[in-house]
């Protein structure tokens with residue numbers, strides 16, 4: 612029965628498109644080189660649209676007339692995504708950053724909310740319109756509101772950052788506060804005008820292994836001790852190790868190279884000391 616329930620909830624999670632299911636057995640060839648994640652601007656402004664970046668295989672050249680290139684996301688850094696208007700418009704109906712960043716790649720395995728529990732954070736630094744004349748108009752970014760930073764609507768785990776999107780739930784209107792279906796950039800957009808979105812990404816680079824924090828959530832808690840205990844019992848039962856190198860590095864707090872009961876006990880002791888209000892830090896407690 613337990614197994615059935617598990618299968619059912621897994622199937623539901625897939626059907627609902629939430630969560631990060633570790634179907635590694637069905638994953639594509641593990642040795643395949645992973646493409647560098649990219650970001651680009653999706654926009655609908657009057658008759659100007661772009662859903663896929665310039666040059667993408669799935670771009671529809673008949674209808675996608677605004678032109679913006681994909682930006683390669685190579686790690687924690689500041690990036691600029693741009694899109695250039697074809698005809699121009701006085702209104703913008705939709706504006707968001709789309710990425711191929713897989714939220715599940717940066718979140719604890721099996722989490723049902725890779726955005727809330729994940730490491731990736733995106734900060735919009737500025738949005739501006741560079742007119743053909745060279746003049747610049749800044750768009751006042753007032754977000755992020757609830758629903759701005761999320762995974763895409765198609766049930767996938769790729770990260771999307773809504774700036775103006777009234778077709779999603781909850782609606783995101785992070786340029787102007789009025790409850791309208793579009794916003795109007797000051798002076799409008801002319802053909803040849805370019806929108807630049809400057810944004811910062813953190814969390815892409817591998818986190819430093821911190822001793823005791825096995826699940827990598829930033830705290831050393833009873834959950835970490837439990838994970839170590841579980842790993843130890845797997846190994847003791849002959850089922851083999853399941854930890855990644857990173858997890859093992861965090862779990863082996865006594866530094867003897869193995870994940871054992873001693874490590875679980877040490878993590879539990881640290882947690883108890885902290886919970887009792889003692890002034891402890893992991894480096895001193897576990898020894899470097």
Ligand SMILES: [Ca+2]
Nearest residue numbers: 824826828830
């Ligand atoms: Ca932890």
Ligand SMILES: [Ca+2]
Nearest residue numbers: 863867869874
């Ligand atoms: Ca150890």
